[in-house]
Amino acid sequence: MKVKDLISGLDILEIVGDTLISVDQMTFDSRKVVSRSLFISAKGIEDDGHDYIEEAIKRGAKAVVHQNNVKKKANGITYVKVVDSRKAIGIIAQNFYSYPTRHLKLVGITGTNGKTTVATLLFKMFRILGYHTALISTVENRIDDKIYSTDHTTPDSITLTSFLKEAVVMGVEYAFMECSSHGIEEERIAGLEFVGGIFTNLTLDHLDYHGTFEKYAEVKKKFFDKLPENAFALANADDQKGDYVLSGTSAHKYFFSLNSSADFISVLKTKLIGRFNAYNVLAVYATAVLLGVPKDKVKKILSKLDPPPGRLELVKSKKGIYGVVDYAHTPNALENVLKTLKGLKEKNRLLITLIGCGGDRDKAKRPIIGEIAVTFSDYVIFTSDNPRTEDPDVILSDIVAGVPRGAKNYECISARAEAIQKACGMVHSGDIILVAGKGHETCQIFKDKTIHFSDLEELSRYLI
CATH class of the missing domain: 3.40.1390.10 (MurE/MurF, N-terminal domain)
Known part of the structure; x- marks a missing residue:
């Protein structure tokens, strides 16, 4: 060329x-x-x-x-x-690659939490509707039933465009893509043509990269500012930044809400639990309707969809003990998951939480994670996430710094497998163990090595 x-x-x-x-x-x-x-x-x-x-x-x-x-x-x-x-x-x-997004309908999903759930549910729905569909997400990239490995929420521009070109060749009509703040800021989505964009929410995360919450919000807004006039821009009206992120867009604006008047306010039947998932499901519903799918058909399919891997994924033992794996790694996401599980557990039963924080990432959220975990759990084991180049014990100290004074319902066990084993030995029928932070991930990253590690596998091994 x-x-x-x-x-x-x-x-x-x-x-x-x-x-x-x-x-x-x-x-x-x-x-x-x-x-x-x-x-x-x-x-x-x-x-x-x-x-x-x-x-x-x-x-x-x-x-x-x-x-x-x-x-x-x-x-x-x-x-x-x-x-x-x-x-x-x-x-x-x-x-x-001859502008592949001109030959399919691409919808971008951005926000702190919920991107993977919204993108995956949309992918599953449009597959059920009979369309050739592509997914670009934190968990996996897919073209129909073909799965591609992924290293980033939003791949680099060349990898991304090559993937979309292959999707076009394979007859894909709809593609649903997570757009991370890093991907937007680093122009990884430059040149892509979207038919719609979705804003889920904005909470504390990635301040190590963006510097301030305001700058983090500006990056999300940048995505919607660049949408064309014939696209749709859909935002969570109940989020503090919902109006702001759409304030500069030329696209057609729509809002969804559980609390107030909005374009989409339906209460929907779903397998997904938790109020935070009610927002995710409502965003999926609104998007499908905006893409022309009849409302009744959307509701029927939504009621049958399962959550993505690593999102409130359940393991139940023969003794009636519940193990839950979730990707919650931000303060807001962790609090939402803990409140949901606390509301589900029986009286006098335990909710035990295992969580850590990633190394070489936003340090400001570590003490907040510590405070939230201890406040909303009966017992907490702080453990390693992906330490990367940092000392795991230093990360744990940063987390514990946020624990309320006088609290004694926690301990630190750096080795994640050992921490899971310890938690599984503490519980009885009706108790709940939440293993949070890594979700679907199947590896653990240290300074000098990367090992295979799956929270789901470890829970299944020790939860008898």
């Missing part, structure tokens, strides 16, 4: 060299450059692609898209300077 066609639509500041040359592939990873490649140098969280331009050229790059100045330019190489090279990745990917 000619370079001039790949860079169409970019905010170009300068071109040096011949844009009529052809390249066979594009990448922003210098290690993946091969002969006749276009290399896009973009600044990441840890590395700056501009530092690898010379390496990319040595590996066979014939053209370079860059944002920063390149002092030493090689002969015979085409250089394209742009305003934003991260955004350029998405647009170049769209040009390379």
